[in-house]
Amino acid sequence: MKKIIAILMLATSFFANAQTLREQCENAYYATGYVKLHQYKIVVNWARISDHALVELENILYSDNFKVLKEKELPNYKTLYVLKESNGEDAYYYEAALAKLESLTGNKASCVYDL
Numbered sequence: 001m002k003k004i005i006a007i008l009m010l011a012t013s014f015f016a017n018a019q020t021l022r023e024q025c026e027n028a029y030y031a032t033g034y035v036k037l038h039q040y041k042i043v044v045n046w047a048r049i050s051d052h053a054l055v056e057l058e059n060i061l062y063s064d065n066f067k068v069l070k071e072k073e074l075p076n077y078k079t080l081y082v083l084k085e086s087n088g089e090d091a092y093y094y095e096a097a098l099a100k101l102e103s104l105t106g107n108k109a110s111c112v113y114d115l
Contacts, residue, residue, distance in 0.1 A: 020095045025111040038085040039069065039112040040098060044105050046077040053104045060097050060104075065089050082112055 019027070021040065028035040049057060061068060061081060070082035085094055098109050 021098050021109055021111070022091060022095050028111060034113055034115060036084075036112045036114045038094075039082065040084075040109045041070075041080060041082045041112050042101055042105060042109040043074065043107050044079045044081065045107070046079065048106055049104070056100070057104050060101055065093065065097065 022038075025035050025040070026037065029037045044057065060066065061083070065085065065087040066083045067086040068081060069084050070080070072080040074080055102109055
């Protein structure tokens with residue numbers, strides 16, 4: 001019984017400390033200043049994107065809520081995008097949009113560092 005309670009406490013503490021990418025970037029910005037606020041980068045591998053996913057991807061990237069700051073072609077049919085939040089949407093919208101970008105591309109988005 002004690003083992004079960006210990007496992008439940010460990011799992012609860014793990015999930016309670018989970019942060020979204022947006023929260024991690026904001027915390028790093030306010031703590032260190034080495035991260036640009038509300039800017040993210042993600043790499044898109046075009047060989048892995050289906051036609052349906054392409055439409056969804058473009059709707060997120062080129063919507064009024066994100067501004068594409070940089071679009072750099074990489075080898076092997078990949079493109080690096082640097083995005084900035086550009087609208088007054090709530091945090092939940094941006095968290096959902098970043099999660100959708102990660103699921104469509106299969107790559108993790110990350111913070112943009114200001115070094």
